[in-house]
Amino acid sequence: MAIGSTIHVFTVQLADIDRGVYEDFTLRVARHPSETDAYMMTRVLAYCLEYEEGIEFGTGVSTTDEPAVLVRDLTGSITAWIEVGAPDAARLHAGSKLAGRAAVYTHRDPEFVMAAWTGKTIHRADALVLRSFDAGFIEAAVALLARRNALSLSLTEGELYLELGGTTLSSQVHEHRLA
Structure with a gap:
């Protein structure tokens, strides 16, 4: 018998001062059995920050x-087109051609992710943005995850403040560009 997805609920308070976005919303996130908690957390952050x-x-x-x-x-x-993790160059190329803009959020080493794209064709590679977080930030957030989560996010001057499970974490949101 196949294992189904695990549903996580996030009640989000978002204050993205850098973009002037202030919203409250609820996310129901299905975590596939093959998906890591780190990937899911990065996916939730990408959704909120975009x-x-x-x-x-x-x-x-x-x-x-x-x-x-x-x-x-x-x-x-x-x-x-917003990818998470370490997508291959062909996927980014296709997504960048299809959409007006493309971005990647990663919980992995950004140098490793970008190295895999070296020498590959990516449509509008100069406009592609790879965003990463401080070392240990995603792992610390994952340790606080529950099935139901109250998540408060504030972004100001590239500094992300995350409150989850009564604990506050912070990280710089690092931007990396190919060109």
């Missing part, structure tokens, strides 16, 4: 034609 009208999670890890997070306009066209 939050805008039309944002949604992709259809899942088994789907290759959608990213982990995407933004659609009112016509249903994808305007932002």
